[in-house]
Amino acid sequence: xxxxxxxPRHEVTEMGQEVTLRCKxxxxxxxxxxxxxxxMRGLExxxxxxxxxxxxxxxMPEDRFSAKMPNASFSTLKIQPSEPRDSAVYFCASGPxxxxxxxxxxxxxxxxxx
Amino acid sequence: SQKIEQNSEALNIQEGKTATLTCNxxxxxxxxxxxxxxxxxxxxxxxxLIRENEKEKRKERLKVTFDTxxxxxxxxxxxxxPADSATYLCALEGDYKLSFGAGTTVTVRA
Numbered sequence: 001x002x003x004x005x006x007x008p009r010h011e012v013t014e015m016g017q018e019v020t021l022r023c024k025x026x027x028x029x030x031x032x033x034x035x036x037x038x039x040m041r042g043l044e045x046x047x048x049x050x051x052x053x054x055x056x057x058x059x060m061p062e063d064r065f066s067a068k069m070p071n072a073s074f075s076t077l078k079i080q081p082s083e084p085r086d087s088a089v090y091f092c093a094s095g096p097x098x099x100x101x102x103x104x105x106x107x108x109x110x111x112x113x114x
Numbered sequence: 115s116q117k118i119e120q121n122s123e124a125l126n127i128q129e130g131k132t133a134t135l136t137c138n139x140x141x142x143x144x145x146x147x148x149x150x151x152x153x154x155x156x157x158x159x160x161x162x163l164i165r166e167n168e169k170e171k172r173k174e175r176l177k178v179t180f181d182t183x184x185x186x187x188x189x190x191x192x193x194x195x196p197a198d199s200a201t202y203l204c205a206l207e208g209d210y211k212l213s214f215g216a217g218t219t220v221t222v223r224a
Contacts, residue, residue: 004157033211043158043203043214056211091157100207102148105157 002026004106006092012112018080021109024073025094033103034067034077035091043091048099049075055099082113116141118206118215125220127194135189135218137204142213144206147180147187152201152217161202162189194222 005024013019025032034046047057049069057067064083069075079086089110093103119138127133137147146165150158164171164180164187171178177190191198201217 042216045211045213048211056209093157099209099211100145102160102163103212104160108155108157 004092004094004104006090006106006109008109009107010110010112012114013082014114015083016081017113018078019082019086019111019113021077021090021092021111023075023077023092023106025075025092026104027073029094029096029104030072031095031097031099031101031103032069032075033093033095033099034075035093035105036088037091037108038088046077050098079111082111084113087111087113116208116213118142118204118213120202120204120215121218123218125218127220127222129194129196129222129224131194133191133194133198133220133222135191135202135204135220137187137189137215139185139206142185142206142208143182144208146207147178148205148207148212149176149178149187149189150203150205150214152203158203158214191220194220196222196224198222 007022032049037043046059047067052069067077089108091108093105095103117140148163149161152158162178164178175192179188201219203217204215205212
């Protein structure tokens with residue numbers, strides 16, 4: 001299996017621009033998670049989908065962030081407009097069970113907002 | 115408030131020794147606890163899961179204990195090797211999702 005696929009791997013953008021991160025989960029997994037990792041705050045859960053439905057978005061920092069999962073094999077995380085404090089590594093993870101079960105992480109997208 | 119605390123300092127050990135990492139938590143009642151490994155520039159990789167009714171779990175040179183009374187998990191790497199150098203994260207199940215500790219960075223010297 002190819003594992004969780006994320007794109008792009010690196011993104012550099014200017015403040016105010018829209019950023020879209022993409023994720024393809026492992027086939028057959030019914031849970032999908034978006035995380036953000038920084039040195040200061042560690043690994044934070046942003047949003048959790050189960051069977052393509054958002055279950056918990058309490059970690060989404062503000063209205064500038066939105067996530068969608070139109071089908072079982074694709075999800076996006078969008079930041080509009082982006083700000084320098086959004087600079088971080090964003091991970092997508094998927095899992096075969098519920099939200100507290102074992103998760104399989106993608107390689108991450110390193111985002112730098114100038 | 116809920117809190118997960120791992121060894122605050124990085125851990126430097128000699129090859130062949132045992133590394134012991136600590137994960138303490140407050141205001142959680144996890145049904146299980148997980149440990150992940152993260153290498154620089156990569157996503158975390160699942161290592162072990164231990165349930166609340168299990169005291170100890172082993173996988174090759176790794177051993178995890180889980181004490182729900184002390185609210186603590188210990189993670190041991192025996193006969194450590196330079197290839198074990200990485201950051202190790204504990205993760206607790208709660209409210210149907212995982213919360214991760216900040217991680218402990220282990221460096222094994224040859």
